[in-house]
Amino acid sequence: MTIVLEAKNITKQFPGVLANDNVDFDLRQGEIHAMLGENGAGKTTLMNIIYGLYRPDAGQVSVDGQPIVIHSPKDSIQHGIGMVHQHFMLIPVFSVAENIMLGDETTRYGALDRKTVAQRVRELSHQYGLDVDPHALVGQLPVGLQQRVEIIKTLYRDAKILILDEPTAVLTPQEAEDLFRIMRELTEKGVSIIFITHKLKEVLAVADRITVMRAGKVVGTVKPKETSEKKLAALMVGREVILKVEKGRAKPGAEVLKVDGLKVHDKRGLESVSGVSFSVRAGEVLGIAGVQGNGQTELVEALTGLTHSPGGQVWFAGSDVTNRMPRTITETGMAHIPEDRLRHGLVLSYAVADNMVLNTYYLPPFGVGGILQPKAIDANARKLVQEFDVRTPSPYVPTSKLSGGNQQKVIVARELSREVKLLIANQPTRGLDVGSIEYIHKEIVAMRDRGLGVLLVSAELDEIMALSDRIAVMYRGQIVTIAEAGKVTREQLGLWMAGAHPEGLSHPHT
Amino acid sequence: MQSSEERFSNPILGLLRAAANALLVPLLAVLTAMIIGGIVIALAKGDPFYAYVGLFQGAFGSPKALSETAVWATPYIFAGLAVALAFKGGLFNIGAEGQLAFGAVMAAWIGYALPGVLGIDLPAIIHIPLAVGLGALTGALWAAIPGFLKAYTGGHEVINTIMMNYIALNLTSFLLNAPMKDPNPDNVIARTPLIAESARMPIIFEGFRLHWGFLLALGVAFLIWLLLWKTTMGYEIRTVGANPDAAKYAGINVKRTIVLTMALSGLLAGLAGAIEVTGLNYRHELGFSIGYGFDAIAIALLGKTHPAGVVLAAILFAAMRNGATRMQFLTQIPVDVISVIQALILLFVAADAIIRYIYRIRAREERVVLTRGWGG
Numbered sequence: 001m002t003i004v005l006e007a008k009n010i011t012k013q014f015p016g017v018l019a020n021d022n023v024d025f026d027l028r029q030g031e032i033h034a035m036l037g038e039n040g041a042g043k044t045t046l047m048n049i050i051y052g053l054y055r056p057d058a059g060q061v062s063v064d065g066q067p068i069v070i071h072s073p074k075d076s077i078q079h080g081i082g083m084v085h086q087h088f089m090l091i092p093v094f095s096v097a098e099n100i101m102l103g104d105e106t107t108r109y110g111a112l113d114r115k116t117v118a119q120r121v122r123e124l125s126h127q128y129g130l131d132v133d134p135h136a137l138v139g140q141l142p143v144g145l146q147q148r149v150e151i152i153k154t155l156y157r158d159a160k161i162l163i164l165d166e167p168t169a170v171l172t173p174q175e176a177e178d179l180f181r182i183m184r185e186l187t188e189k190g191v192s193i194i195f196i197t198h199k200l201k202e203v204l205a206v207a208d209r210i211t212v213m214r215a216g217k218v219v220g221t222v223k224p225k226e227t228s229e230k231k232l233a234a235l236m237v238g239r240e241v242i243l244k245v246e247k248g249r250a251k252p253g254a255e256v257l258k259v260d261g262l263k264v265h266d267k268r269g270l271e272s273v274s275g276v277s278f279s280v281r282a283g284e285v286l287g288i289a290g291v292q293g294n295g296q297t298e299l300v301e302a303l304t305g306l307t308h309s310p311g312g313q314v315w316f317a318g319s320d321v322t323n324r325m326p327r328t329i330t331e332t333g334m335a336h337i338p339e340d341r342l343r344h345g346l347v348l349s350y351a352v353a354d355n356m357v358l359n360t361y362y363l364p365p366f367g368v369g370g371i372l373q374p375k376a377i378d379a380n381a382r383k384l385v386q387e388f389d390v391r392t393p394s395p396y397v398p399t400s401k402l403s404g405g406n407q408q409k410v411i412v413a414r415e416l417s418r419e420v421k422l423l424i425a426n427q428p429t430r431g432l433d434v435g436s437i438e439y440i441h442k443e444i445v446a447m448r449d450r451g452l453g454v455l456l457v458s459a460e461l462d463e464i465m466a467l468s469d470r471i472a473v474m475y476r477g478q479i480v481t482i483a484e485a486g487k488v489t490r491e492q493l494g495l496w497m498a499g500a501h502p503e504g505l506s507h508p509h510t
Numbered sequence: 511m512q513s514s515e516e517r518f519s520n521p522i523l524g525l526l527r528a529a530a531n532a533l534l535v536p537l538l539a540v541l542t543a544m545i546i547g548g549i550v551i552a553l554a555k556g557d558p559f560y561a562y563v564g565l566f567q568g569a570f571g572s573p574k575a576l577s578e579t580a581v582w583a584t585p586y587i588f589a590g591l592a593v594a595l596a597f598k599g600g601l602f603n604i605g606a607e608g609q610l611a612f613g614a615v616m617a618a619w620i621g622y623a624l625p626g627v628l629g630i631d632l633p634a635i636i637h638i639p640l641a642v643g644l645g646a647l648t649g650a651l652w653a654a655i656p657g658f659l660k661a662y663t664g665g666h667e668v669i670n671t672i673m674m675n676y677i678a679l680n681l682t683s684f685l686l687n688a689p690m691k692d693p694n695p696d697n698v699i700a701r702t703p704l705i706a707e708s709a710r711m712p713i714i715f716e717g718f719r720l721h722w723g724f725l726l727a728l729g730v731a732f733l734i735w736l737l738l739w740k741t742t743m744g745y746e747i748r749t750v751g752a753n754p755d756a757a758k759y760a761g762i763n764v765k766r767t768i769v770l771t772m773a774l775s776g777l778l779a780g781l782a783g784a785i786e787v788t789g790l791n792y793r794h795e796l797g798f799s800i801g802y803g804f805d806a807i808a809i810a811l812l813g814k815t816h817p818a819g820v821v822l823a824a825i826l827f828a829a830m831r832n833g834a835t836r837m838q839f840l841t842q843i844p845v846d847v848i849s850v851i852q853a854l855i856l857l858f859v860a861a862d863a864i865i866r867y868i869y870r871i872r873a874r875e876e877r878v879v880l881t882r883g884w885g886g
Contacts, residue, residue, distance in 0.1 A: 141533055158815065247562065304759075306758060306759065319579075325763075326758060326759060326760075326761045327761025327762075330761050331761075336759070338759060339538075343753075343755045343756070344755050344756055344758075344759040345756065346753075346756060347749055347752045347753045347756050347757075348752075348753070349752050350749075350752065354745075358749075358756065358759075358760045359760040359761050360744050361760075361761070362745075367742040370741050370742050370743060371740060371741055371742070372739075372740055372741060372742060372744075372745060501599045
């Protein structure tokens with residue numbers, strides 16, 4: 001097979017980090033080449049170099065055997081390289097066709113030629129089995145379809161090489177399956193794909209070759225047949241990784257959280273949580289499974305005081321905390337790992353040390369008589385950085401400079417270093433690499449064993465099944481059922497998540 | 511990466527490096543603006559070199575020039591701090607002008623009328639703080655209104671502070687033309703009577719207009735720095751400014767903090783007005799303060815919303831205003847050239863990409879979040 005893209009001896013130095021250290025990479029015609037690596041391993045840097053967002057300090061990128069110089073994405077698009085970013089670059093109020101032509105508009109007598117574009121979109125969509133209506137408004141499409149719009153956008157610009165950056169992070173399992181089908185169809189038509197991910201199962205399912213990066217270096221390129229999840233994980237992290245969470249039997253104690261008939265409205269004023277009831281006991285993990293958007297976000301916001309709930313009650317550690325201020329709830333002993341760490345969990349421009357006291361800054365020893373105590377904040381930061389293994393050059397680096405996994409560790413460190421009775425972890429490992437996931441899972445189990453109640457919300461069924469002692473399934477704002485973790489299969493949960501009724505199975509109990 | 515590892519191991523070096531980093535772009539902006547200003551002067555058939563010598567002499571060339579520059583700088587520092595503090599809290603206070611006017615009106619009234627109302631002579635030690643303090647408080651209350659509207663109704667502070675400027679300036683005009691007008695039969699100007707001797711802030715050196723208000727301004731700048739970076743209240747203000755969602759998550763009362771930030775901002779603007787009345791003019795006159803509140807925005811931006819930067823920027827603006835007269839005297843270049851240069855400085859600081867491009871400075875990723883959009 002011919003090599004369509006080759007990167008040779010790529011080196012890129014950032015202040016304090018050698019992000020790419022003499023990296024070689026090649027992509028063959030019509031293959032799916034997976035790029036695997038932890039956050040900060042350098043795979044995104046390499047892709048950004050290939051896509052023209054960064055310039056390498058040394059090394060050469062060639063397309064079809066010809067060395068090319070890339071100054072900007074414009075050049076790489078000209079060489080047939082297209083990239084679909086993890087966060088879509090789409091305008092929600094524009095139609096699919098308008099989004100696709102954006103930046104490369106076809107005009108007729110000075111007016112936008114929507115017709116021709118729509119026609120071309122339909123052709124591409126048909127050719128690659130993408131099935132997208134060019135006139136639909138992007139904002140009204142589900143995430144999976146929006147991603148296809150991004151893919152068509154690159155094909156529309158005649159991309160022959162497609163870089164997909166963490167494409168499954170935002171997809172449901174079904175949508176991910178669809179994406180893999182599309183990827184295979186694309187490669188059959190001659191497109192070559194670089195697939196960046198941390199998810200080992202996916203890599204083994206879809207890739208033709210797998211390149212693993214660690215600490216800025218390529219540590220190996222393997223074929224899926226010759227490897228396994230365990231081997232890949234070890235290659236990625238550089239040591240044996242325990243993929244299965246080790247945990248003993250739960251020893252549930254007293255009830256720490258009791259929710260009764262709670263109702264919550266979403267931002268548009270629609271009821272998104274319609275009267276849910278459940279409880280969490282000390283020393284157990286209650287997992288809430290469900291496809292994203294079934295009310296989990298609003299439920300957690302109501303429990304933590306971020307949102308007002310119009311009905312129902314929440315008891316926490318013996319007191320009624322329904323609609324109390326976040327500070328009251330935090331002080332009662334609730335730790336919260338928020339779903340959106342960038343929006344709620346961190347102030348990105350702040351130093352790591354300052355983020356580590358985000359909800360305790362006013363309490364001794366950090367704030368005494370309204371005065372911040374830099375020594376105490378410094379000592380706290382250094383202790384937590386070490387204890388929770390946060391990889392940062394210094395506690396005074398802006399948190400925005402850290403990788404996603406380390407940012408999450410800052411939050412975990414902050415929340416778990418307080419005296420707490422209950423941990424609410426909402427999507428605690430979303431977008432993180434194997435090493436960080438392993439670490440955070442271990443922490444959650446350790447918390448449970450120390451006698452904390454844990455409410456775990458996750459759209460990843462594997463995560464729910466690995467950590468929970470009991471599993472509640474949420475569907476359209478209601479808890480369909482609550483089951484003992486050991487007595488329920490993945491398939492059953494999947495059915496309930498899709499709205500099937502649990503009649504005849506276990507009886508729902510609160 | 512701007513590592514501040516030295517924050518504890520080597521504070522002086524770290525501080526110097528941080529200062530050099532922070533000052534680079536504003537200094538180059540000033541330099542570039544002066545070069546372009548020089549071209550404008552040359553086009554107007556003037557001698558740019560001579561003009562700038564005049565400007566410098568006028569601003570710093572003699573004890574009197576220095577004193578006058580400090581006098582100019584005083585309201586600039588207060589008002590610049592007002593705008594900068596609001597920026598730190600994520601708010602754009604365009605209303606410093608109105609808050610300043612009300613601060614001045616209140617200080618003037620306390621200054622000329624209060625002893626009469628109370629029927630006693632007030633000693634200076636009470637009268638001055640009373641005039642200054644109540645003037646500042648008036649500014650704070652006036653600014654708290656748009657703060658309240660922002661926090662509890664979502665009304666954008668940019669629109670509301672602009673509107674409140676109109677109310678404040680027209681109300682001031684009414685007060686100075688009717689109830690508070692200087693009753694002296696010779697007076698035709700919209701101004702208050704002179705304030706009592708006991709309400710006048712003392713001058714520092716005999717024969718110069720420089721008054722204690724300037725030192726107060728420097729002290730207040732230091733206090734604002736302490737407030738923002740050394741207190742929990744400052745942490746709250748900065749957190750609400752940088753990420754209101756995270757602030758809410760952290761248990762900070764975001765609404766109260768917004769009102770408080772605006773009130774503090776108004777307090778500083780009110781101080782600017784009150785100090786001008788008690789330290790310099792000894793009365794309030796319609797039109798004396800026009801523009802301070804708006805120049806303050808430029809000063810806050812040039813000073814990168816840092817109190818120390820604001821002081822430097824205020825002194826620069828004051829020097830330009832003060833030196834312009836001498837420049838005009840020497841070269842017949844109209845003082846309006848100074849406005850052109852100041853506008854250019856602001857342009858370059860606001861659009862610092864231009865400066866970074868000209869001088870090939872690599873952008874750091876951090877950007878000062880000045881204000882958020884609608885509903886932000």
